[in-house]
Amino acid sequence: MAAAQVFAALGDPVRLGMLKRLSRRQRCTIAEMCEGLPITRQGARKHLQVLADAALVVLRPQGREVHVHLAAQGLGEARRFLESLERQWDARLDALRRAVEDSD
Amino acid sequence: MAAAQVFAALGDPVRLGMLKRLSRRQRCTIAEMCEGLPITRQGARKHLQVLADAALVVLRPQGREVHVHLAAQGLGEARRFLESLERQWDARLDALRRAVEDSD
DNA sequence: CCCATAGGCAACTTTTTGGTTGCATTGATC
DNA sequence: GATCAATGCAACCAAAAAGTTGCCTATGGG
Numbered sequence: 567m568a569a570a571q572v573f574a575a576l577g578d579p580v581r582l583g584m585l586k587r588l589s590r591r592q593r594c595t596i597a598e599m600c601e602g603l604p605i606t607r608q609g610a611r612k613h614l615q616v617l618a619d620a621a622l623v624v625l626r627p628q629g630r631e632v633h634v635h636l637a638a639q640g641l642g643e644a645r646r647f648l649e650s651l652e653r654q655w656d657a658r659l660d661a662l663r664r665a666v667e668d669s670d
Numbered sequence: 671m672a673a674a675q676v677f678a679a680l681g682d683p684v685r686l687g688m689l690k691r692l693s694r695r696q697r698c699t700i701a702e703m704c705e706g707l708p709i710t711r712q713g714a715r716k717h718l719q720v721l722a723d724a725a726l727v728v729l730r731p732q733g734r735e736v737h738v739h740l741a742a743q744g745l746g747e748a749r750r751f752l753e754s755l756e757r758q759w760d761a762r763l764d765a766l767r768r769a770v771e772d773s774d
Numbered sequence: 775c776c777c778a779t780a781g782g783c784a785a786c787t788t789t790t791t792g793g794t795t796g797c798a799t800t801g802a803t804c
Numbered sequence: 805g806a807t808c809a810a811t812g813c814a815a816c817c818a819a820a821a822a823g824t825t826g827c828c829t830a831t832g833g834g
Binding site for chain 1: 694745
């Protein structure tokens, strides 16, 4: 996977807002996702494509409309990536702390 | 602080690489961070500024050089954001599952 | 059958971002 | 104190992203 792609998709307030909205309702149509946004439907649609490409969302055509669902996959991957970074990081900080204490 | 800013900072392979490198060594100078990168020092410096603005890194002037340290703050924030999204989402899925079971 | 609704596609503009170059500054070192 | 090494600052360029507009297609309900 490309972690950077997932983070890049998350790195926009409009897209984060879309994800938040989706985490409350269980699905939306594209038109519903546009409500309240200060951009056109086409603009919003591009954001949704970015989210879909990062596996954060699934777009499922259903008759004449398209249903937008959250996808757990990308989200979980991103979280695990951050967790592992934090762990390495904490370990390094601990090592530093011990080194400092030893030098006392 | 804005979660989107942190994610945007993470959404670039060069910057992710820098963070990984920092999670192994305990600190670097700017010049050291440039080693192995296919870009100029000024280019790398801009990436470091983005990371610093997102509180993922601290730039600490030390004599004639600048030390780059990891900063836990932004990372933890981003992870907690994802966790909360996942929780809400799981809760929603559970609710859906119960609703389906009830209708059986 | 008609038409309003939901959306797709493509071209275009504007803004942001990633990257560069040239030059100035400051600290270490001999 | 001359010089090299580490960095800053500013202007600039190119490519990518964000957003728009115009028009076309298809589906669902009266």
